Amino acid sequence: MQLATATWPEVEAYLATCTGIVVPIGSTEQHGPNGLIGTDALCAEAVARGVGEATGALVAPTLSIGMAEHHMAFPGTITLKPSTLVALIGDVVGALAEHGFDRFLFVNGHGGNIPSLNAAFYEVHAARRATRPEAPGLRMRIANWFLGPAVGRLAAELYGDNEGSHATPSEVSLTQHLLPEHIKPATFSGPAPRGSFHDRHDVRRRFPDGRMGSDPSLSRPEHGARLLDTAVGEIAEAWHRLLAED
Amino acid sequence: MQLATATWPEVEAYLATCTGIVVPIGSTEQHGPNGLIGTDALCAEAVARGVGEATGALVAPTLSIGMAEHHMAFPGTITLKPSTLVALIGDVVGALAEHGFDRFLFVNGHGGNIPSLNAAFYEVHAARRATRPEAPGLRMRIANWFLGPAVGRLAAELYGDNEGSHATPSEVSLTQHLLPEHIKPATFSGPAPRGSFHDRHDVRRRFPDGRMGSDPSLSRPEHGARLLDTAVGEIAEAWHRLLAED
């Protein structure tokens, strides 16, 4: 069930049976010459909804904008400051906790969100300690769909070293599967540069077309279908583990 | 064009011709017994995308969670504090301004967002004054689809006094048109209480099922189609006026 298409009495009924919720979070940022700017949000949303269908988990609206400061030298990228993202996550968790939700699985599509998510979780814990010291604890976990071991194996099988670390053929394939009408021509060749970086200027300088060690020309919609299934499978398991936690 | 399904080179090309952008913003909050929790976001998104198709405007990802503190006594409602929403809007505008966007039309689906949006606009102006005093100004406008005069006339024609102020038949019709598979049975009768309120407890006390002066049992998908067309039409004009502004 998606929260967006539920009514409040339906949520009330759900809460009587389960106090967990899945929250997809992505990013709106450059994904190379043929990757969609919404890639991370689209992928996280698709995986989260798949998990919802597979498990009955309630799925919150997608947080489409994340922390993408390092991609800001490419037009179209939107970023939240980490402090804003921390506040946003804190408000979302706080509001849901008010209704009785206490187990949160953030299905994440973007590595840049991880520090802010983790920071936000402890900011939430600290705020509860200050205001409701005796309230039961909240369980907040991140499931990075693109870092799951099964997804990793499949990506390695499909692309080997050409998977890279940003604008990867995996994530581009997944969006091609979701939105075949938005498959863009890949007019570049070969893998992109690799390596680390610091700020947005440095990213643009080192990775002039936005790809990082990846060859998204290898992307295929049918790969996307397999990757989606695999990701949904392993995150559904994470969901069950979260619910089963003592 | 939607930002989420564009590539960064496509955005670069768009910016060479137009520095305006449409940003849909909604809310995730109770909408009465048969209204979807995502109503305000779904409506704003549909209207914004319609405007994008009608005018060629670039459409940003939907900000699905707004300021809904007053609905927090109903399960499923998520709210941002006004200060968080102000920070969020500021970051989004700031990032887009970095790329050269300078005209922002927020297509809004929720009255509760209006103060925070307006506060955010001046927070942005103040920040630019502090940091880039000579930079050209940013134009930020709100288009509330549900408050447009033509939409108002159509709603009055369709529902008269039963339109009410929250969980209205207009917005429910619009979501019925968008998502016919999510039409919920309306098992109540007659209009809801009317009047003002202060906090969430008071809202729940005065409006026990979440409707405010509205009769969403009158909602019909075909009304939604007409309302959508009407809203798109009048907001497309607002877009053109914004672009034409001296």
Next chain:
Amino acid sequence: MQLATATWPEVEAYLATCTGIVVPIGSTEQHGPNGLIGTDALCAEAVARGVGEATGALVAPTLSIGMAEHHMAFPGTITLKPSTLVALIGDVVGALAEHGFDRFLFVNGHGGNIPSLNAAFYEVHAARRATRPEAPGLRMRIANWFLGPAVGRLAAELYGDNEGSHATPSEVSLTQHLLPEHIKPATFSGPAPRGSFHDRHDVRRRFPDGRMGSDPSLSRPEHGARLLDTAVGEIAEAWHRLLAED
């Protein structure tokens, strides 16, 4: 009774009979060639004190500085960032609530304050939800003296279209009535430009002397006396309605 000239035992006695308070809020900003920079604060204060005298309401000290970012290209304007104003309002309400006040009527003299006031009210509600979830709700309302229907009718009668939207003859008349020794010569002629604006540069460009569609040369102290009476009358009614609210 004014809070500033009361003793704490007098406030304690007042609270035993009434838990409402009137809070005047204005702005310190340019008001055209002959309007006083303190116009909005002076007017709000005079109206609020009039309401206090008419009804026995306790009147808090005037918040003289508001959100006037858009007037910052004129010397003498002072502005708070919306976020600062939100924090200020939150602290003032929070402190008064601590003593038992729970009905707040903000008598406002400046349109630019409205978004921040409304944002602040929900910020207060959110903070109480977090820290004192069971505490009774606070009722916070804005009474914009210059937007009341009776004041509007009188301004229309006196000035017709020359009332305009900023540095209006109404508010200038009111200050002329209050401070006849500070009546300034009006050395301009005719109405000012009209229209919308975005940031301070744009305001200065479009409205070079600070008037917006208004002709404050029409101001007269005796108009101010009538406007004050009218505003006090309609806001006194708003006060009674607020106290009577269920």
Next chain:
Amino acid sequence: MQLATATWPEVEAYLATCTGIVVPIGSTEQHGPNGLIGTDALCAEAVARGVGEATGALVAPTLSIGMAEHHMAFPGTITLKPSTLVALIGDVVGALAEHGFDRFLFVNGHGGNIPSLNAAFYEVHAARRATRPEAPGLRMRIANWFLGPAVGRLAAELYGDNEGSHATPSEVSLTQHLLPEHIKPATFSGPAPRGSFHDRHDVRRRFPDGRMGSDPSLSRPEHGARLLDTAVGEIAEAWHRLLAED
């Protein structure tokens, strides 16, 4: 000249001759059984206006609400959090600096404001370092009227040990001089307890009627007149020194 009763062209003219401004700041807090809640604001305002008249200094609107957390156990006290007061001062100074003001004399009526004022000054310096590193520095000074040496000598002459540290006969006398119609009966006798304190509960416990080591029954309006003159005199000198600073 008071900023509130000036027009913007008058401020523009003033700035051509002087870039200094006087800002009165007080507090809204209990002042014992017969002291006015607005004492600190009323005194600071009167002294600041006196300085303005004596020297031609421009005088900003009074910041009537300060940091009075420790008095919050007495009805009627309003306090800003230090962080709010720091933000408020920062905005006020920042706005005025925008117009060219660069010497600020805060005429202060309340000891509890001093830390926040000093913190704010460095917050302003830090913000300017970040955003306008080459801009000329701002000079911000506090003149505590009640701590001036001449005022101290006069208070000692008038009240000796009965001056105390809060709700003092000096400040009460000054308000009696300003507002003879608000002289309250003093129905207590003898000096109040002395000593330090920590939070509001502790203040109420140690100083049950709000006086701290003071005997405000000694207050007389004619003392207030002398104190006002004396304070104006020594702060006028501080103003001249500030303007003369290299």
Next chain:
Amino acid sequence: MQLATATWPEVEAYLATCTGIVVPIGSTEQHGPNGLIGTDALCAEAVARGVGEATGALVAPTLSIGMAEHHMAFPGTITLKPSTLVALIGDVVGALAEHGFDRFLFVNGHGGNIPSLNAAFYEVHAARRATRPEAPGLRMRIANWFLGPAVGRLAAELYGDNEGSHATPSEVSLTQHLLPEHIKPATFSGPAPRGSFHDRHDVRRRFPDGRMGSDPSLSRPEHGARLLDTAVGEIAEAWHRLLAED
């Protein structure tokens, strides 16, 4: 060279040759029955100073208090909220950048700091983008001494599975080497529970004496000496890589 024992002219001379700096950061938190509350700070400081001696790097004062919310159910733990730690790091980096430092190696002793450090780095990048868009980028890196591969191999050799994840024999050994006068008796036996956790209550419930999968009774000062050498060696290399970065 340590910053604390240098003079400003010495720092000026250093900056003429090197714009990098090492910043130790630890935590003040429970470390099991025989581990010191300052373990993470003491270890980070010792490693950082060792790197300073080995390479000539300037070493900043140790940030001794980190993000330890999850250990707050044990007396003596001090924690910063993630948002406070982000602000702290931002100020420290910002101040040093002002002097010309542009390469920062944070030698970290506590896993709980990692999200806040990473969030802070992007907060710094975002602030520079807003205020000094053309300024050269800052390089900020974390070196977690306890996660280095060589340290990991040595810990595995010394303790195998008994290393655990908190209050580890490695870090306790290191402090025993540094402070032999503070070696505490280990009066427990066997490894502690393992597993994940959410908030402080949960940590205390699952790990009642504070050890997490570790057996710090295996700690020996001579192990500490070897671990320190190993850590210094691999972080010195990281320092050289950072300086050599293009």
Next chain:
Amino acid sequence: MQLATATWPEVEAYLATCTGIVVPIGSTEQHGPNGLIGTDALCAEAVARGVGEATGALVAPTLSIGMAEHHMAFPGTITLKPSTLVALIGDVVGALAEHGFDRFLFVNGHGGNIPSLNAAFYEVHAARRATRPEAPGLRMRIANWFLGPAVGRLAAELYGDNEGSHATPSEVSLTQHLLPEHIKPATFSGPAPRGSFHDRHDVRRRFPDGRMGSDPSLSRPEHGARLLDTAVGEIAEAWHRLLAED
């Protein structure tokens, strides 16, 4: 006992006998041509530890970085914004209060920290009022070692007028006593300029080598030993008074 070298069970035992704690706080800032950048932190730490040894007080880790904005024109100075320092102090006090500490003696080595410390104390009081209105109050006091009357007498005896106000021979002597291996040559002569200042540019302009009215060439390690003893003696008394407070 130092917190850093205690275990949590030792802290638990301490709390059963005493709920007070000593927190040293310094600064990392230029101290003239031969003074150490860490002077203020080193001195505060040494005094605090001496107090701990003399009285059995628990001593927290030193907060080594303070508010030193005014020294930022000298390389090596690090500063926190006042708002960051306020947040830091608030978190430290809040965490310790959680364990039952309720009497805090901040042994301070830097005048620039005083406003932020005092602001932080009231920020803590305000936060507790909001969240735990009935909780017992916290007692937070500052002991400025360099302002104690006995220290003042000794400094006057040793240096007379050459003590000055920054980079004083007293504090330099104290660090010479603590760290004889870091005694730097004093290659200047005579006292430095005196006077007030506003921002960092002004400090550098008026005090080109960083000394303010002081002659640190008079510093001697043996003076430092006497100053340390004297400071420990008078702050130990302050500690006893704090514990004895009703």
